Amino acid sequence: MKRIVLHIDMNAFFASVEQQANPTLKGKPVIVGTGIGLRGVVSTSSYEARPYGVKSGIPLREALKLCPHAILVPVDPSKYEFVSKKIMNIFFKYTPLVEVFSVDEAYLDVTGSLRLFSSVDNIITKIKEDIKREFGVTCSVGMGPNKLLAKLASSLDKPDGFARIMEEDVPHLSAKLEVSELCGIGPGLTKSLGKFNITTMKDLAECDVEILADRYGIIGRKLHLMGLGKDPSPVLPYFHYEDAKSMGHSITFGEDISDLMKIKRILLWLSERVGRRLRKVKMRGKKVTIGIRYSDFTTISKGRSILQYINDGYQIYKCGLEIMRSFLEPERDVRLVAVSVSRLVKGIYEPDLFEDFEKRERLLSAVDKINDRFGEFTVKRALLLGKHIRKIIFNPLRPVK
Amino acid sequence: MLEEINEKIACEILFKQGKATPRYLLWKKRWYKIEKVLLRWEERKGRELLRHFSVTDGCNTFHIVFYPESLTWKLLGIDKCD
Structure with missing residues (x-):
């Protein structure tokens, strides 16, 4: 029996969800922006904004020059994540073989579902109807004998389309x-x-x-x-997913920064976030990489392997600081800082012979418990206290007037 | 465009088939009848799972949120139709 793979791609997902949440945005050019102020980038734009040349990834300032009457909406990850999960659950009604490719894309192997749902067309129609009715979002569906051709097909008819590419x-x-x-x-x-x-x-x-x-x-x-149009890779459902190979966070500042103290605080904040994510999935890493983007968009990234597997934000910070000091040019303004940890392993327990490992582990565990209960950074290092750091980090994207 | 409000409100809820659906909201001494829930989503803040709703009275769009630990509602934003 020939395989039948579907690739489902939500059309302008973030913008469509925003239009569903606020119908006054429907039919209007909407730009969902990420980052701080106008220094961020376009995450997604609605189809009404695209004829003006607004594309994902371009700076917001440039996007608003291209389409001055566009409505700028701040990105709301929890909203999209929730809707995405609900949409993925719809797919599971039709096949257990669902590979979540990204927040708005998935592959479905429906080869074994045809007996239940009579035809592929029937499955596609039902999926499209379910998503549209529940969330007001349209999707493009591509069908093929493998993931490569299905993905290619879904890009042929957008938005709200369906196309198939078979081997012939x-x-x-x-x-x-x-x-x-x-x-x-x-x-x-x-x-x-x-x-x-x-x-x-x-x-x-x-x-x-x-x-x-x-x-x-x-x-x-x-x-x-x-x-040749061949792709033997299977549609991998979530229970077959490989563990992450690296984890990282980055931030683009509201204004360029050259003050080393401020950069250090941001580095600590990012490192703590990475450490917390690692501990949540019981992983540790052996390589720390730091990325710096200067105001002229020159980007430098350097990594260093360390002796021990770590998941403590402060240890990541200490290592990251050494790396950063080796290449940071103090007189230049910094636009973005990124921290990532790679060479990850799960569940390894490697006591440090020269430090009080147990005490640090107990402290981290206690801090994690408090933050689990009352929210991130309820308990934090003193370096992260103060209005100043909040201004740099927590300033949300403000609507443009 | 949603105007930021961030004020406590009162809400009347219908619990049906495992779903909580806001029916009326009281803001600034005025009751608004909710005609439709446009979107609902959840957001985890520490241990608390906040329930967000985007609702309309047929004219205005409201973004409201329920805090289960304190059993309170907040109006986060409004898009007025007038």
Whole structure:
């Protein structure tokens, strides 16, 4: 039996949810912005804003120049996360094989569900109706024999569309489809492939697999299969998910900062957040990476492996501070700071022979319990106290007047 | 555009089939009849699970939130139709 995979992509998800929550926004250009003030970026825009050139990822200031009458709405993660979970639950009514690809995208393997729901068209119609009725959100559905073609198909008919690409369609499509349209091929790889005159899906298919393997290793073999429209990867339901490989947080400031003390406080705040997330999933990491973006958008990122596996925010901070001191240019204004911990393992318990490990663990556990009950940063390090830090960190996106 | 309010309000709720649905809200000594719940979502703040509702009286849109620990309601914002 041939596999039938669906890729479901919510259309302008965050903006659609906002339009559902406030109907006066319907039919209007809406920009959901993330970050602080106008220094943030566009997270999503409604379809009404897109003809003006407003795209995800562009700075808010630029977006408002392109579409001055757009309505700016601050991003509300809890709202989208909740609606996303409810939508994913709708998918589980039709198949247990649901792979959540992102907050607004999922793959469904419906091969085994056809006996229950008679046809794929029937499943798609029901899913679209359920989502529209419950949340007022439309979605584009792509159907294919694998995840690669299903994802490609869903991008063909937007918004609120349905398209299918089967194996027999690949020879007609592949000459027209650029490699950048394939899921997994980003700008860097597109550029690299372009150097070898591989610009379309057909070029990939016709390129000798050994040459690709020689240039890109194991990825090269995968690329060749992608050129042929083949993707053997299964739809992985949540109970098969791999553990995270890294965890991190970043923040773009409301105004550029050059004061080292302020940057240190932000670094601690981010490190504590990373540590808390690690402890929640009982993980520890062995590599700390710090990213700094200066006001001219130059971005520098450096990482360092450490001897012990850690998940204490203060230890992450101490390590991060050493890394940051090694490359931070004090006279330059900083726009963004990022902290991440990688080389993660689960459940490892590695007592430190030279420090009071047990005492620190007990302290962290007590602080976590308090913060679980009363909210994040109810108990925090003294360095994070004061109005000043709140002004930098907690200043929400304000509507533009 | 939602105007920030952040004031305590009173709410009359219908509990039906495992769902709590606000029916009336009292704000500034005036009762508003809720015609429709536009969206509901949850937000975790520490141990407390806040219940957010976006509701309309057919004209205005209200963003209200229920705090289960203190059994209180707040009007976070309003988009007035006039």
